Amino acid sequence: MPRAYNFAPGPAMLPESVLRQAQAELLEFGTTGASILEISHRGADFMAVAQKAEADLRTLLAIPDDYAVIFTAGGATTVQALLPLNFAAPGQAADYVVSGHWGKTAIKQAAHCIDARTAASSEAGGFRDVPARSTWQLSKDAAYVHVTANETIHGVEWREIPEVDNAPLVADFSSSIASEPLDISRFGIVYAGAQKNLGPVGITVVIVRRDLLARAGQPRAPIFDYAAQAKAESMLNTPPSWNWYVLGLTVQWMLDEGGVAEFARRNTRKAALLYAAIDGSGGFYRNEVATAARSRMNVPFFLHDAALDKVFLEHARQAGLVALKGHRVLGGMRASLYNAMPEAGVQALVNFMQEFQSAHG
Amino acid sequence: MPRAYNFAPGPAMLPESVLRQAQAELLEFGTTGASILEISHRGADFMAVAQKAEADLRTLLAIPDDYAVIFTAGGATTVQALLPLNFAAPGQAADYVVSGHWGKTAIKQAAHCIDARTAASSEAGGFRDVPARSTWQLSKDAAYVHVTANETIHGVEWREIPEVDNAPLVADFSSSIASEPLDISRFGIVYAGAQKNLGPVGITVVIVRRDLLARAGQPRAPIFDYAAQAKAESMLNTPPSWNWYVLGLTVQWMLDEGGVAEFARRNTRKAALLYAAIDGSGGFYRNEVATAARSRMNVPFFLHDAALDKVFLEHARQAGLVALKGHRVLGGMRASLYNAMPEAGVQALVNFMQEFQSAHG
Structure with a gap:
C-alpha cells in the first residue's frame, strides 16, 4: 500500500522529505564514494x-552551553540503567x-x-493523572529526582515542570522532546530515545548539566561513563552513525518548519482536534486521563464496545490510518x-472515527 | 564521486545489492504503508x-541449537562491559x-x-603475532578465557582456535565473523559488532551457549541481563530495528553468494593477492605481522618512506580506492x-600499488 498516516508510538512516522533525502543519499554520500x-x-565527512x-x-x-549533549546507542531504558551508575x-x-509504565521501568x-x-x-488511580506535587515525599539525601515527562502508554503528560529544590530533576522526554519549547535549565538531565520526535530508532540523546558529570558515581565500565x-x-x-545522520536530517527538518514554537502550535491543534472528537462522541469513544494531564503526543482511547476494536482497526487500515492498536497493557x-x-493525518483520523461511529453507533 | 572500492575498517563496505534493496524499500516496506x-x-511485519x-x-x-543469538544495540565494547556482569x-x-588493541580494551x-x-x-613484540598457546598462564578459577579472534588495528588473527579446557572460551569476532567456516561449539560465547562482515553499524550479535545464561553473574540492571x-x-x-533489517539483508546476500565456505575461498585469495604484492615489493611496502598470524581481514602496511603516505592516499582516492589510511595507533x-x-577491488589496489611504486620507487 502507498504511504499511510502512521500513528505508531515509536518507531514512528518520519517526515517524508527526510526519508527521501536518506533514500537519495543511500548509495553515495557527498563526495565520499560510499554510503554514509x-x-x-572518525572521518571528516x-x-x-x-x-x-x-x-x-x-x-x-x-x-544552554553548560549542558553536554551525548548521542548514544541503546534506548531510554539503557539510560535509566546508567543514571544511577553515573x-x-x-x-x-x-x-x-x-x-x-515507563516511570516504573526507570525504577527497575x-x-x-x-x-x-x-x-x-x-x-x-490507574495512571490517569500525574501525582500532584503536594503529595511527593522527597528524600533529603536524594541523588536526583526522576520524572517521566510524557508517558507513551498511559497518555499522561506533565504540562508544567514541577518545582524541585532538593536535587537535580532528571526527566525522560522520550515521547515529547521537541514538541514544544522547554526550559532545559530547569533540569539536571533530559534524555530521549530518538524514535519518536527526533527521528530514527537506534539512537538516544542525553542532555546533561556539565557539573553533574563531575560526580563520581559508582564502579562501572569505561564505556558506561557519561563524562x-x-x-x-x-x-x-x-556510534550508530547512520541513525545519528537520520536524526540530524530530522532536526534540520524541524528547524526548517519553524522550530519547537511552531510544533507547539501544531501539536496543540492536533491534540485538541482528536480529544474534541473523543469527548464529543457521546461515549462512543472515551479517553480516561484527567484533562489537565492529557498527553498531546499519545492519545489512548477506547471504543464503548471492545468487540468493535478489530473491525475499527481493519477499517482504519483500509482508510490509510495505521498502527492505531493500543499497547497490550491498556x-x-x-x-x-x-x-x-x-x-491532515489527525483530521483524517477524526473524520474516520465519526464515519465509523455513524456506521456502528 | 561514484561508488569506490572502500577499504574502511568498519563501518565498512556493504554489498551494493543490499544498499539498493534498502534504498528501494526506504519509504514503503511491503504492505505496511510505512518505512521499516x-x-x-513488535508488529508482525x-x-x-x-x-x-x-x-x-x-x-x-x-x-547449534543450544546457543542463543542475541541482537543488541551498542557495539562490541558494550558486550565487553556486560560479559563479566553476566x-x-x-x-x-x-x-x-x-x-x-581490542584485547586490551576488553580488559579495561x-x-x-x-x-x-x-x-x-x-x-x-608490538602485537605482531598471537601469544603462543604454550605461554598462556591460565587461572584455575577463571569464569572464562577471552580472546580477540582478529585484531582490526594490528592485523593479527588466530588462524586456529586455541585449546582451552579450564573455562569457556569467549571470543570477539567483530572483524572476522562469517569470513570462513567456524566451529561455534568450541566457544562458550562468540560476539561481533555487525559493521564489518555482518552489515550495518549500530547492532551487535552475541551468540551464547545457553547453559552459560544460567550463571548468576553479578548485580546489574535488567536491561543488561543477557538471559x-x-x-x-x-x-x-x-531494538535498533532498521539496523537489524540491514543485517538481515546482508546475511541473506552471503547465503545467496554461497555461504561462508565460498567467502573463505574468496578471502584467502584476496589476502594472498595483497600480501604477495607487499612482500614482492622489495621493501617499498611492508607488513610486519608474523606470517602465520596475518589477518585475512585487515592488512596494515607501511610505505618505506612515510613522507609518501599523503600522496599515496590522495592518488589512491583519485583511483577510486578510499579509506586506506591506517589507524592512528600504528x-x-x-x-x-x-x-x-x-x-576486483583488491586487484585494483594491487595494481595501483605497483604503479605507485613505479612512479615513486
Whole structure:
C-alpha cells in the first residue's frame, strides 16, 4: 500500500522529505564514494554530520552551553540503567515520581545499585493523572529526582515542570522532546530515545548539566561513563552513525518548519482536534486521563464496545490510518501524534472515527 | 564521486545489492504503508524480518541449537562491559589473552568488577603475532578465557582456535565473523559488532551457549541481563530495528553468494593477492605481522618512506580506492578486506600499488 498516516508510538512516522533525502543519499554520500552507512565515524565527512546534528539540536532545543549533549546507542531504558551508575553513590537514595509504565521501568533499572524510592505514584488511580506535587515525599539525601515527562502508554503528560529544590530533576522526554519549547535549565538531565520526535530508532540523546558529570558515581565500565563519553564527543566506540545522520536530517527538518514554537502550535491543534472528537462522541469513544494531564503526543482511547476494536482497526487500515492498536497493557486504541504527523493525518483520523461511529453507533 | 572500492575498517563496505534493496524499500516496506524505519518492532511485519535474520544467521554460521543469538544495540565494547556482569561472580578471575588493541580494551571494560587477568600478551613484540598457546598462564578459577579472534588495528588473527579446557572460551569476532567456516561449539560465547562482515553499524550479535545464561553473574540492571534478553528475543526494549533489517539483508546476500565456505575461498585469495604484492615489493611496502598470524581481514602496511603516505592516499582516492589510511595507533596504511569487498577491488589496489611504486620507487 502507498504511504499511510502512521500513528505508531515509536518507531514512528518520519517526515517524508527526510526519508527521501536518506533514500537519495543511500548509495553515495557527498563526495565520499560510499554510503554514509559505510564511512568511518572518525572521518571528516561523518564528523561534519555529527557536529551539525549536535549544533542544530542545540539550536532547536535552546540547550544552554553548560549542558553536554551525548548521542548514544541503546534506548531510554539503557539510560535509566546508567543514571544511577553515573550520578549516584552506591546505595544512595534517588526519588522517582511515577505517572505510568515507563516511570516504573526507570525504577527497575536502578534498584540493584541505589535506593530507588517511589516519591509519588498515580498507579492507584490507574495512571490517569500525574501525582500532584503536594503529595511527593522527597528524600533529603536524594541523588536526583526522576520524572517521566510524557508517558507513551498511559497518555499522561506533565504540562508544567514541577518545582524541585532538593536535587537535580532528571526527566525522560522520550515521547515529547521537541514538541514544544522547554526550559532545559530547569533540569539536571533530559534524555530521549530518538524514535519518536527526533527521528530514527537506534539512537538516544542525553542532555546533561556539565557539573553533574563531575560526580563520581559508582564502579562501572569505561564505556558506561557519561563524562568520558561527553569528552570523546560520543565516540568512545563506534556510534550508530547512520541513525545519528537520520536524526540530524530530522532536526534540520524541524528547524526548517519553524522550530519547537511552531510544533507547539501544531501539536496543540492536533491534540485538541482528536480529544474534541473523543469527548464529543457521546461515549462512543472515551479517553480516561484527567484533562489537565492529557498527553498531546499519545492519545489512548477506547471504543464503548471492545468487540468493535478489530473491525475499527481493519477499517482504519483500509482508510490509510495505521498502527492505531493500543499497547497490550491498556488495550483499546492509541494514536501517537508526534511532530512528523501532519494535521491532515489527525483530521483524517477524526473524520474516520465519526464515519465509523455513524456506521456502528 | 561514484561508488569506490572502500577499504574502511568498519563501518565498512556493504554489498551494493543490499544498499539498493534498502534504498528501494526506504519509504514503503511491503504492505505496511510505512518505512521499516517507522514500524513497530513488535508488529508482525518487523517480527518476520527479525526472525528471518536470526534463522538465516543460524544457517550461515551453523549455530547449534543450544546457543542463543542475541541482537543488541551498542557495539562490541558494550558486550565487553556486560560479559563479566553476566558470566562472572564479583571479583572472580577471568583470563584475557591479548593480541592487539581490542584485547586490551576488553580488559579495561571488565576490570572494575572482576579480576581481569592478562593470561598472555604479545604487546612486548608490538602485537605482531598471537601469544603462543604454550605461554598462556591460565587461572584455575577463571569464569572464562577471552580472546580477540582478529585484531582490526594490528592485523593479527588466530588462524586456529586455541585449546582451552579450564573455562569457556569467549571470543570477539567483530572483524572476522562469517569470513570462513567456524566451529561455534568450541566457544562458550562468540560476539561481533555487525559493521564489518555482518552489515550495518549500530547492532551487535552475541551468540551464547545457553547453559552459560544460567550463571548468576553479578548485580546489574535488567536491561543488561543477557538471559532476559534471550528470553525476550532481543526485545526487552526497542531494538535498533532498521539496523537489524540491514543485517538481515546482508546475511541473506552471503547465503545467496554461497555461504561462508565460498567467502573463505574468496578471502584467502584476496589476502594472498595483497600480501604477495607487499612482500614482492622489495621493501617499498611492508607488513610486519608474523606470517602465520596475518589477518585475512585487515592488512596494515607501511610505505618505506612515510613522507609518501599523503600522496599515496590522495592518488589512491583519485583511483577510486578510499579509506586506506591506517589507524592512528600504528600509522601507515590499512586495507580491510571484508566479505563485501570484491576480488576486483583488491586487484585494483594491487595494481595501483605497483604503479605507485613505479612512479615513486
